[in-house]
Amino acid sequence: MGTLSTPAQRKIVLVTGASSGIGEATARHLAAAGHHVVLGARRVERLSGLVKELTEAGHSAEYAELDVTAPDSVRSFAEAALTRHGRVDVLVNNAGVMPLSPMAALHVEEWNQMIDVNLRGVLHGIAAVLPSMRERRSGHIINIASTAAHRVDATAAVYCATKYAVRALSEGLRQENTDVRVTVVSPGFTRSELSDRGGDPQAQGASRAATEAIGLPASAIAEAIGYAIAQPAGVDVNEIVVRPTVQN
Template identity: 50%
Template sequence: MSFEKNVTVSGIKDKVIIITGASSGIGEAAALLLAERGAKIVLGARGVDRLEALAERIVNRCGEAIYARTDVQQREDLSSLVTLAAERYGKLDVFINNAGVMPISPLDELRIEDWEAMIDINLKGVLYGIAAALPVFRKQGFGHFVNTSSTAGHKTVPNQSVYSGTKFAVRAISEGLRQEAGDQLRVTVISPGIVRTNFTESVTNKEVRDRLAAIRDELAMPPDAVARAIAFAIEQPADIDVNEIVIRPTAQV
């Protein structure tokens, strides 16, 4: 199947789109779908081998993609990713802040390194992405941030306090950015429920990990569902800003 079949009817064609956390899960699904609809994809993640394989898949299907190893904990990595997009394609239309981790556990366990990882990746990583892309968007006079939060950014439950805190913060920062952005920039928050990805691998508490894996295997939606929500927000006319999409399996409470 060629990617070229859908591009003529899409508001995504020829947009230059950066995706962090692109090597698996939601990021990978979004990269494939947006490339299919004619976007030029700039992939960022820590796993270079997976990035290379994903870029090759896109190119082999008549899409366009480049990549660079990107650790969102390193501000300079995100600046370099934006520079790569601008130098290769001459512009940047969309920055998808998607990288995230979820090593949840009871607060009593004092897994402080896990707390710091969630703050550094889920929260500071988004801020670093904004810092890298916002000046480019301002100079161009257009641009779109798509920031991945979570249903945990709307409601917290036991064991998810720090994770939820980072996702509540992503929503707050995104709303503040939207209000400051003016009429030329767009800001979208995507808040997925449970998704069929490898997110449980980062959970260090075995009991919590096993419980989450069982829920995932029973209820989770495919990453493609979230990718379609992202595409919906991006393909709207430039004067339409889809502020937030909450998407979850119908069976999830």
């Protein structure tokens, strides 16, 4: 995607989980395309460095601390952008965690963390932007799911459950709205930090090994997101699945 041809095509885009991986790549891609990106995550030092890099390159970006598990944090994040810019055109609900483990390991705290970040975090994002989008009769909500939203694998049962739920709520949201576009992007193995924290060491190690062997660069997912955003207002790209060619 090249630089936008007219200012009218420039969009105000909120990106959650923007401090690394797909979120960071999306911020870079959309900023380079001429959009204004508003980046949120808990690791503000990373966001600060990224925004500095983007603005020094002549792009338009800002950041704020964000915890998607806290409704007030998400609401403040969206409302601040709305106040500064008068609108929010796109929300990219990207924040996610994936501590893999067998169910019998009873990692209940990590189960709840996945539900809080992967599912409740998406709902909090929707709740924060949907009223203003419906009022303007324009907007785009992009939810990052996974190929784990299309199949279930051992050690990933809870993670898959959260991603199946993201697909389900996205389809319901799509059916309920005729002016707000809804897109689900489901990445396959993608190089990121998803497998770096928590979970069962053997399961996480297997996931990291597979990602290192065949994983897509996060920029591939960012380009898919950019494609969906770039379509005319009357065209809603509902689902995009992006896998490495060798992934089964």
